[in-house]
Amino acid sequence: xxxxxxxxxxxxxxxxxxxxxxxxxxxxxxxxxxxxxxxxxxxxxxxxxxxxxxxxxxxxxxxxxxxxxxxxxxxxxxxxxxxxxxxxxxxxxxxxxxxxxxxxxxxxxxxxxxxxxxxxxxxxxxxxxxxxxxxxxxxxxxxxxxxxxxxxxxxxxxxxxxxxxxxxxxxxxxxxxxxxxxxxxxxxxxxxxxxxxxxxxxxxxxxxxxxxxxxxxxxxxxxxxxxxxxxxxxxxxxxxxxxxxxxxxxxxxxxxxxxxxxxxxxxxxxxxxxxxxxxxxxxxxxxxxxxxxxxxxxxxxxxxxxxxxxxxxxxxxxxxxxxxxxxxxxxxxxxxxxxxxxxxxxxxxxxxxxxxxxxxxxxxxxxxxxxxxxxxxxxxxxxxxxxxxxxxxxxxxxxxxxxxxxxxxxxxxxxxxxxx
Numbered sequence: 001x002x003x004x005x006x007x008x009x010x011x012x013x014x015x016x017x018x019x020x021x022x023x024x025x026x027x028x029x030x031x032x033x034x035x036x037x038x039x040x041x042x043x044x045x046x047x048x049x050x051x052x053x054x055x056x057x058x059x060x061x062x063x064x065x066x067x068x069x070x071x072x073x074x075x076x077x078x079x080x081x082x083x084x085x086x087x088x089x090x091x092x093x094x095x096x097x098x099x100x101x102x103x104x105x106x107x108x109x110x111x112x113x114x115x116x117x118x119x120x121x122x123x124x125x126x127x128x129x130x131x132x133x134x135x136x137x138x139x140x141x142x143x144x145x146x147x148x149x150x151x152x153x154x155x156x157x158x159x160x161x162x163x164x165x166x167x168x169x170x171x172x173x174x175x176x177x178x179x180x181x182x183x184x185x186x187x188x189x190x191x192x193x194x195x196x197x198x199x200x201x202x203x204x205x206x207x208x209x210x211x212x213x214x215x216x217x218x219x220x221x222x223x224x225x226x227x228x229x230x231x232x233x234x235x236x237x238x239x240x241x242x243x244x245x246x247x248x249x250x251x252x253x254x255x256x257x258x259x260x261x262x263x264x265x266x267x268x269x270x271x272x273x274x275x276x277x278x279x280x281x282x283x284x285x286x287x288x289x290x291x292x293x294x295x296x297x298x299x300x301x302x303x304x305x306x307x308x309x310x311x312x313x314x315x316x317x318x319x320x321x322x323x324x325x326x327x328x329x330x331x332x333x334x335x336x337x338x339x340x341x342x343x344x345x346x347x348x349x350x351x352x353x354x355x356x357x358x359x360x361x362x363x364x365x366x367x368x369x370x371x372x373x374x375x376x377x378x379x380x381x382x383x384x385x386x387x388x389x390x391x392x393x394x395x396x397x398x399x400x401x402x403x404x405x406x407x408x409x410x411x412x413x414x415x416x417x418x419x420x
Contacts, residue, residue: 022114023117026114026117026124026127027123027124029043029047030123030124030126030128031128031130032131033131033162033393034132034134034152035134044107044400047110048113049109049113050109050115051110054109054112054113054115062112065112065115065407066407067359067406070403070407071108073356074104075105077348077349077352080348081101081102081341081348082102084345084348085098088298088341089304090303090306093304094305096305097305100395101349103392103396104352104395104402104403107396107399107400110400119174119175120407121172121174121405121408122174124400124404125170125177126174126177129181131166132170132190132191133187133190135152136190139152139197150198156199156200157198157200158391159198160194160203161382161394162393162394162397163195164191164203164207165375165378165394166191167188167206168206168375168378169401170188170191171185171187171210171367171370172368172371185210188210203381206377206381209373209374213374286316286317287327287330287332290330292335294312294315295335299338300342301342302338302339302345303340304341308328308339308340309324309328312324312330328390329387329390331385331387332384333383333387333389334383336387336389337349353379353398356406359406359409360372360405363410364405368409375401
């Protein structure tokens with residue numbers, strides 16, 4: 001029995017509806033990325049499934065949407081990391097840690113599944129800008145009612161990294177944005193509100209770099225991106241700036257407290273020769289020393305992520321062991337990678353990230369080049385003090401970033417080539 005196919009006119013109406021719906025869905029996925037729900041994973045998962053279908057049944061037309069050099073590099077990186085985990089014997093017990101490099105490969109069909117979205121990068125950036133405003137309002141509301149450090153439904157450091165990451169993305173210039181979500185750097189600075197409330201210091205350097213970059217642009221009289229289009233837009237942004245001024249007043253006690261705590265941590269660390277692990281800085285120093293003692297046992301291919309916490313605690317002073325057993329990472333992405341996949345894995349990871357950033361920078365628009373610089377600053381500032389590539393959301397953000405920007409530079413399809 002054959003089911004009747006829809007007429008050409010009905011199919012056309014369906015596709016036109018899908019073109020509108022898919023664009024909104026894609027923006028929703030970016031909007032929900034910072035919120036503690038699975039909505040974002042579900043939305044982007046739908047596009048991945050559609051992409052897999054198209055790659056299976058229409059491979060020739062589907063592959064033209066992709067940057068093939070990026071796809072080949074991702075395939076080589078993911079396969080090599082998996083091979084290292086097989087060689088060092090960490091599978092199958094280490095399935096979670098071993099699967100992180102596969103994110104970059106598994107998310108590639110999303111670029112094909114978004115075929116009905118005119119400009120996926122544009123929709124992602126717009127969703128990001130709207131999400132940053134919501135996070136700022138949410139953070140201010142929590143500060144008024146409660147105060148103290150807030151993690152927005154998850155770990156505060158994880159939340160702040162996602163917010164900072166998407167704040168950098170929000171700076172990308174996109175084609176014909178709505179005036180409320182226009183190409184303004186203001187969204188980048190609005191993100192400072194939830195980040196200050198999260199009290200995560202390691203992401204703040206990227207805002208300093210961004211500020212220096214923007215001041216340099218102003219010094220060159222590049223005022224175009226700072227101008228407001230009309231009176232209505234001016235009124236809205238005056239209100240936003242007033243909100244920002246009030247926000248600074250609200251979060252100033254939190255900021256002062258965090259600065260004082262940082263000074264105290266540094267003084268304690270400098271004063272005592274034996275680290276007690278009682279502060280963030282001293283805990284990291286103990287972990288790093290234990291990691292350096294552990295690395296020589298498996299220097300080339302690592303030992304996998306499974307059981308690292310117990311091994312790190314075992315190689316730490318007895319009074320630190322109970323505190324360190326709860327950590328499955330050592331708060332440094334270089335040491336984490338060496339422990340998991342050795343110096344071979346670290347070389348592969350640095351080479352892959354270097355290739356992706358360079359490819360975006362070399363082929364991208366001026367706003368993309370600026371974005372790569374800021375993203376590198378964020379990667380280094382957060383990664384040297386935190387668990388950069390052992391958290392699902394962090395890896396997914398990098399995978400989406402590399403895919404969307406390399407594909408945008410390659411050209412989704414004529415005439416939407418190089419729209420960012």
